[in-house]
Every structure is written in C-alpha cells, then in structure tokens.
Amino acid sequence: MKRFGLDIWGDDNFFIKDDTVNINYGNRPSLLQITREIREKGYKGPLLLRFPHLIEKQISTLFDTFEHAKKEFDYQGNFHAVFPLKVNQFPNFIHALVDVSKNYNYGLEAGSKAELIIAISQTPLGAPITVNGFKDKEMISLCFIAAKMGHNITVTIEGLGELETIIRVDREFNGKSETPVTPKIGVRIRLHSSGIGVWAKSGGYSSKFGLTSTELLEAYEMLKKHSLLDRLWMIHFHIGSQMGDIAPLKKALREAGNIYAELKKRGALAVEYSQHGSSIERNYSLNEFANDVVYLMQEISKSKGVAEPDIFTESGRYIAASHSVLVAPVLELFSQEYHKKALRLKEENPPLIQELYDLFDTINRKNAREYLHDALDHMESLLTLFDLGYI
Ligand SMILES: Cc1ncc(COP(=O)(O)O)c(C=O)c1O
Structure with a gap:
C-alpha cells in the first residue's frame, strides 16, 4: 500500500x-x-489547496495546551497568542485564520509598515496586535491611530531611538487632547542567551536587535520622566525561529523571567516571550514547551515575590505550515535511484570501485550511516582521480 x-x-x-x-x-x-x-x-495547476480546519486545529491545540499547563501549575497569569504576519501574509490565509480564531482572542504580529496595515484592518477590536521590527515616525504614528481606533496594540521598541520617537509622537498626538490615547509599549530585550540553528544570531549579546540591560534602565527612566511608565507593559524576546532544541529556550526564559521580575517591581505588567520553534525535527513537544514556560515563569515570580506574568507567544510556522497542500503536475521523472542492473561492472575492477560495490552489497540498517559516509568518501576520491586524468 x-x-x-x-x-x-x-x-x-x-x-x-x-x-x-x-x-x-x-x-x-x-x-x-x-x-x-x-x-x-x-x-x-500547480494548485495550492488550503484547509482552514487545520489552522483551527493548530490554534486550538496551542491554546488548549497552555490552558492545561496553567491549570496543572495553578498559574495566575493569562495566555495570549498572535500570529506573526511575516510567516504568511496572503489574504486567503489571513482571512481564514481570522475567521477560525474568533473564539480565542487571537491577534496578529506586524514587523513592517505593510504588515501593520494588514494587522489594523484584519484584527478584531480587542484582540492583541503586537508591533516589532524597526519603526520610523510614520509607523509609530500608525500605531497611535490604531490605538485611537480602539485596537489593543503594543509597540515593542527595538532601540532607544524608537522610544524617543514614541515620546515625540505622543506629544504631537495627545498634546491638546482631553482624552489622550497611547498604545501600550513593549521592550525587546537583548538577552545574553542565544539560540541555535539558522536564526541563532537573532539573539545573544551581539545580536542587532533589542535593548541591553543598561539601555533598558535608560528606557525606564525616559518613560518615567515623560509619564508613560503606565504604558510599559511587555517585555519581548526572540532567540530565533525553528528552535530544534528546548535547552537554549529554557535558558533564555530564565534570563527573561528575571528581567521581567526586576521590571515588574518598577512597573512592567506582562512579559511576552517568543517563541516556539516549529521545525519538524524538533526534539520537544508543545506540551513540554508549555509546561516549561509556565513552570519557569511561576518559579521566578515566586522567588522574586512578583505576580505571575501574562504569557504571549508568536508561533508562526506551527500555526501555518501544515494547513495547505501543493499539488503539482508531474512533467518528467528524474531519479537518483540507481538499480543494480545499471551497474556496468567488469570482471575485474579498480580497488575503489570494488570497495564501493562491496559497501553496496553489504549495507544494512545497522551500518547504513557508516557505509554511506564511506561511500561518499570513495566517490570523492574517484571524482578527484577523474579530474586528474587517472581514470
Ligand atoms: C519576531 C518573530 N516572531 C515570530 C516568528 C515566527 O517563528 P516560528 O515560525 O518559528 O514560530 C519570527 C520568525 O519568523 C520572528 O522573527
């Protein structure tokens, strides 16, 4: 079959x-x-078949798993999630996502101006919008407009320059208003901990993104001076997507948890962490991930004597990757599977060829990896001999 x-x-x-x-x-x-x-x-064709029920399945699994972890540990903070638009911005996907996620207060994350406009137009009022990425004055002004429209929007600053712009826009936007509206403010922190894999450089002390601890204190003072401290609401970290291993994530969670606790004593209300790698070969389950996040945040909060934070996730590929199937017409078959009958061995063969044939003849499940490496090595030698004109 x-x-x-x-x-x-x-x-x-x-x-x-x-x-x-x-x-x-x-x-x-x-x-x-x-x-x-x-x-x-x-x-x-090619045809891309989309199955919205599979988006819903991933969203409900994400929320149910975190609710289960919260119950298990009697965790007091809330769980929220947003979809990072960079992972899929196609209207066919976003409309389906917004439709199937109505019951979860699920929101959208924007990392650019164009994504912010999508988030403002598509997120139901009240569901969270989080804004990451580098922001100019125009983008920050858009965030103020979204807040004025009634959106639950958080601007996460990536550097002190962005905070200065927020303060400037706040003055221009709210200076003469009797009912001032300012978006919530988050800070992206630059952790000492870094991730692993392709996106490892998104985190770590030398990454481009986020505020160092001294900058964080400076940001705190700036917010206090301009009476915006009550808007500081979230800390955000991202140590790289598609985290195949949970150990670096746990380390980062501990570091971020301790920063949260210190800030909490000074006024920050929630912590947003991101994020949950979704590569197929990951060696941890969603269950383990949710339990670790909830447990670590609870442990740090208890030991530092602060309230347990709300938790945010920005899982992207976990939500989107499995919902569609690409059907493509097969025009021609190219194969790398060679059959024994295609081997034109002579009665007597050069030693390297003979050794390759012996590997082929005796390969089995147990020795497969070792024999594959030997075979690749032999192939390399054969091709070098060919280049040099010996065969
Ligand atoms: C800030 C941010 N959040 C979330 C994601 C989504 O990551 P993943 O698809 O691995 O969940 C990414 C990367 O794509 C990102 O840069």
Whole structure:
C-alpha cells in the first residue's frame, strides 16, 4: 500500500484509502478527486489547496495546551497568542485564520509598515496586535491611530531611538487632547542567551536587535520622566525561529523571567516571550514547551515575590505550515535511484570501485550511516582521480 510518508507529516490530518490520500475531515474527500474536479474546470495547476480546519486545529491545540499547563501549575497569569504576519501574509490565509480564531482572542504580529496595515484592518477590536521590527515616525504614528481606533496594540521598541520617537509622537498626538490615547509599549530585550540553528544570531549579546540591560534602565527612566511608565507593559524576546532544541529556550526564559521580575517591581505588567520553534525535527513537544514556560515563569515570580506574568507567544510556522497542500503536475521523472542492473561492472575492477560495490552489497540498517559516509568518501576520491586524468 502507498503511504506517501503520511506517518512523518500527516498528523492524522490525512489517511489513505484505495491508494489515494484523503482528508480526515467532513465528508473525507480524496485529494485526487478534488484535484480532478478543479482541473475539469480548466485550472491546470500547480494548485495550492488550503484547509482552514487545520489552522483551527493548530490554534486550538496551542491554546488548549497552555490552558492545561496553567491549570496543572495553578498559574495566575493569562495566555495570549498572535500570529506573526511575516510567516504568511496572503489574504486567503489571513482571512481564514481570522475567521477560525474568533473564539480565542487571537491577534496578529506586524514587523513592517505593510504588515501593520494588514494587522489594523484584519484584527478584531480587542484582540492583541503586537508591533516589532524597526519603526520610523510614520509607523509609530500608525500605531497611535490604531490605538485611537480602539485596537489593543503594543509597540515593542527595538532601540532607544524608537522610544524617543514614541515620546515625540505622543506629544504631537495627545498634546491638546482631553482624552489622550497611547498604545501600550513593549521592550525587546537583548538577552545574553542565544539560540541555535539558522536564526541563532537573532539573539545573544551581539545580536542587532533589542535593548541591553543598561539601555533598558535608560528606557525606564525616559518613560518615567515623560509619564508613560503606565504604558510599559511587555517585555519581548526572540532567540530565533525553528528552535530544534528546548535547552537554549529554557535558558533564555530564565534570563527573561528575571528581567521581567526586576521590571515588574518598577512597573512592567506582562512579559511576552517568543517563541516556539516549529521545525519538524524538533526534539520537544508543545506540551513540554508549555509546561516549561509556565513552570519557569511561576518559579521566578515566586522567588522574586512578583505576580505571575501574562504569557504571549508568536508561533508562526506551527500555526501555518501544515494547513495547505501543493499539488503539482508531474512533467518528467528524474531519479537518483540507481538499480543494480545499471551497474556496468567488469570482471575485474579498480580497488575503489570494488570497495564501493562491496559497501553496496553489504549495507544494512545497522551500518547504513557508516557505509554511506564511506561511500561518499570513495566517490570523492574517484571524482578527484577523474579530474586528474587517472581514470
Ligand atoms: C519576531 C518573530 N516572531 C515570530 C516568528 C515566527 O517563528 P516560528 O515560525 O518559528 O514560530 C519570527 C520568525 O519568523 C520572528 O522573527
């Protein structure tokens, strides 16, 4: 029976029937049937099939898992989540996301002006909007307009220059107003802890993003001086996406938790942490992640004698990655699978060829990795000999 690797990527969202992949939802249609019907209408493809129920499944799993962890530890803070728009900005996806997440007060995260405009127009009033990335005066003014429209918006400053702009815009925007409106303010902190993997440089002491501890104290003083301390609401950190290992995340959570506790004593109300890596090969479950976040925040809050913070996550790929299937017409097959009959061995072969053949002949599950490395090494030697004109 064909399996199509479903046990690796399927997560019970699909099943096999009569050698075709079917969707495990509603009237359980087959992908092949759906594709045929679309093609009959004249659309040849490639086709991107989107399944909003899979977006909903990920969102509800995220919220349920954190609610479960909160209950288990009797955690007093709330859990919130936003979708980082950089992960998928397509209207077909965003409209479905906003539609299926209505019951969760789920919001959007924007990292650029264009994304901010999407967030303002698509986020239901009251659901959180968080704004990261570098911001000029125009972008900060847009955040004030969003707050005025009634949005629950938090501008996360990445550097002291942005805070100065917020203070300036606040004066211009609210100077003569009897009902001043200022967005909530977050600070991105530059942790000593760094992540691992491709995005490791997003964090760590030498990363480009976020405020160092001395800058954080300076920001605190600036906010106090301009009577904006009550708007400081969130600390944010991001040590890199697709974290395959949970250990660096736990270290960063401890560091951020302690910064939260110190700020809390001075007036910051919540901590936003991000984020939850969603790469397939990650070695931790969502359960473990949620338990660790809740447990660590609780432990630090207890030991420092401050209230347990609200928790935010900006998981992106975890929410979006599995909701669509790309169907592409197969035009031609190229394969790297060579069959034994294609080997044109002679009666007597050079030693390297003979050794390669012996590896091929005796490879098994146990020695596969070692033999693969040996074979690659032999191939390299053969190609070098060829380049030098010896064979
Ligand atoms: C600030 C921020 N938040 C969230 C994400 C989403 O990361 P992931 O898709 O691994 O959850 C990213 C990166 O893509 C990011 O830069």
